[in-house]
Amino acid sequence: MEGEMLKGHLDMIVLAALAAGPAHGYAVIEEIRRRSGQAFDLPEGTIYPALHRLELAGLLSSRWVTAESGRRRRVYALTRQGNRALAERRAVWRQFSDAIGGLLEGARPSGKPA
Amino acid sequence: MISAYLDELAGTLAFDRALSRCVVQEVEDHLREAIAADPAPDRLEAERRAIRNFGEPRRLAAQFAVVSLARRTRRLGIAVALAIVAVLVAMKARVAWYAALQWSMSEDARPLAAIVLRVDRLAFWLAVLVGIAALLHVGRRRIPGAAGPQYRKRLRRARLLCACAAASLTVSVVSDGVLTVLQLGAGLDAASAVPLVSMAIEIACAGAVIVLILDAARRAGAIEALLNIGRQTSAA
Secondary structure, three states, X not given: OOHHHHHHOHHHHHXXXXXXOOEEHXXXXXXXXXXXXXXXXXXXHHHHHHHHHHHHOOOXXXXXXXXXXXXXXXXXXEOHHHHHXXXXXXXXXXXXXXXXXXXXXXXXXXXXXX | OHHHHHHHHHHHOOXXXXXXXXHHHHHHHHHHHHHHHOOOOOHHHHHHHXXXXXXXXXXXXXXXXXXXXXXXXXXXXXXXXXXXXXXXHHHHHHHHHHHHOOOOOXXXXXXXXXXXXXXXXXXXXXXXXXXXXXXXXXXXXXXXXXXXXXXXXXXXXXXXXXXXXXXXXXXXXXXXXXXXXXXXXXXXXXXXXXXHHHHHHHHHHHHHHHHHHHHHXXXXXXXXXXXXXXXXXXXX
16 A cells, blocks of 8 residues: 555554554554555554654553563553544544545446536 | 664664653564564574664654654743743742731832833733743644644744743843842841742743753754755655
């Protein structure tokens, strides 16, 4: 899928990936790949600025934990505000998707110009 | 190879040490995990792939830079607001102390005090108004995904408003200092401790805000330079 198209929806994609539960950056990327059927293959680094931005906006919270490997790891979770934002974006997206779907399916080549 | 990549990333994020430490730790965890999950038997190749998939450090730093800029501008707005409140409290405490001790000013000092008081009030309320405008400007507004020149201009404006509020607050604090000197006159005694401490609080608040503004300006300069280089690299 086009990178630019994905970037425009990156916040929604990240919020949706975290809807399943708290996760660290790598797990978020894996979740995005898995749930999109590998269609969304973003440059991995772009997820982290988005996570920081969403945290600053109050849509995510984060905490540091120690992983089994002994490494320090930052785990992100949706806040209540983040859940609300995701629900709103979902609704807007469905509306948009239905409208575009209707538009594209309704477009049939007519024999002569209108 | 990973260490070299992380060093480069830390270097490009040097404008914000706290952010740099945090990001480097996060990215290291990510890269180690990606390498561990890579089925390639050649570890060097797995490292190379993990780094390639992660992206170029300068481009990443440019994306973090906007987040850092927004976070710092927001903190600056809050610091200015807190300083204004602290100065107001110190000012009110001093005036209440004078009233409690029925401490009046000498007749000779009154005409000058009246002028300074007018300047003080004007400067203080100007600081309040401009401070509110700065807070509204930066507020809790979400940072756009592709934070372009428009958003950065907004942050610049917010920083400028903070600087104006700080300048007005400084004038107010200097005026308070003059008023305190006129009020205390020549003699200092135990009762002077409250006005002196309240003045020290005001000076500390104004000083702290000035230091924060200078620091914000320095960091903003470094970030803008990084973003401009990033834009030129993308254009090329």
